[in-house]
Amino acid sequence: IQQKELETFRQQMDEKLHDPYTVILRQQKLPLSLLRDAYKNAKMDLLSVEPFDDTFGPKSVRKKPRLQGNIIDVKSLLHEANSKGDAYVAEKDNLNRSIIRDEYKEVALQSGLKKGQSKRLWNELYKVIDSADVIVQVLDVRDPLGTRCKRIEDELKTNERCHKHMILVLNKCDLVPIWVTK
Numbered sequence: 001i002q003q004k005e006l007e008t009f010r011q012q013m014d015e016k017l018h019d020p021y022t023v024i025l026r027q028q029k030l031p032l033s034l035l036r037d038a039y040k041n042a043k044m045d046l047l048s049v050e051p052f053d054d055t056f057g058p059k060s061v062r063k064k065p066r067l068q069g070n071i072i073d074v075k076s077l078l079h080e081a082n083s084k085g086d087a088y089v090a091e092k093d094n095l096n097r098s099i100i101r102d103e104y105k106e107v108a109l110q111s112g113l114k115k116g117q118s119k120r121l122w123n124e125l126y127k128v129i130d131s132a133d134v135i136v137q138v139l140d141v142r143d144p145l146g147t148r149c150k151r152i153e154d155e156l157k158t159n160e161r162c163h164k165h166m167i168l169v170l171n172k173c174d175l176v177p178i179w180v181t182k
Helices: 003-018 038-042 074-086 097-108 119-131 150-156
Strands: 134-140 165-171
Touching (some): 119 150, 134 150, 150 165
Parallel strands (some): 134 165
16 A cells, blocks of 8 residues: 555545544454554644743753642642542542443443354353353453453352352463463
């Protein structure tokens, strides 16, 4: 693919993505990673925050880093940290584990990942769970939360299946450092 062809494809794709009345079928077959301009996304626009002349050169004004707010000494920094700690709300935190867990559920609901999720397959799986005393769940060590089936674990916590046991096996342990598996 030539650069001109790629640029025209990017422009056409941008037009189609912003049009609410068109739908792109078979997105998996399109080279969408080529469409994103990696240089534009990786480049930070530092000059808009602080001009080059103010930071470096003979007319530089700044001698030491600026601290945000009214932080003058360590005591004011401690007071600022305590006030932010008191004002912290876990529900609004973007890095909260429950929010991340919900995002895993949203990813699992995407159309490409719905393969093998039919009612018939789940009924067969429940028959296997009913006949087994011990269930072995094999997890990928690189992404254990993504490969873990929460639905089966919740099913084993119900009253009629509480006597059953589950073993979690980490697969592909050789692909991660040793300290991860200890």
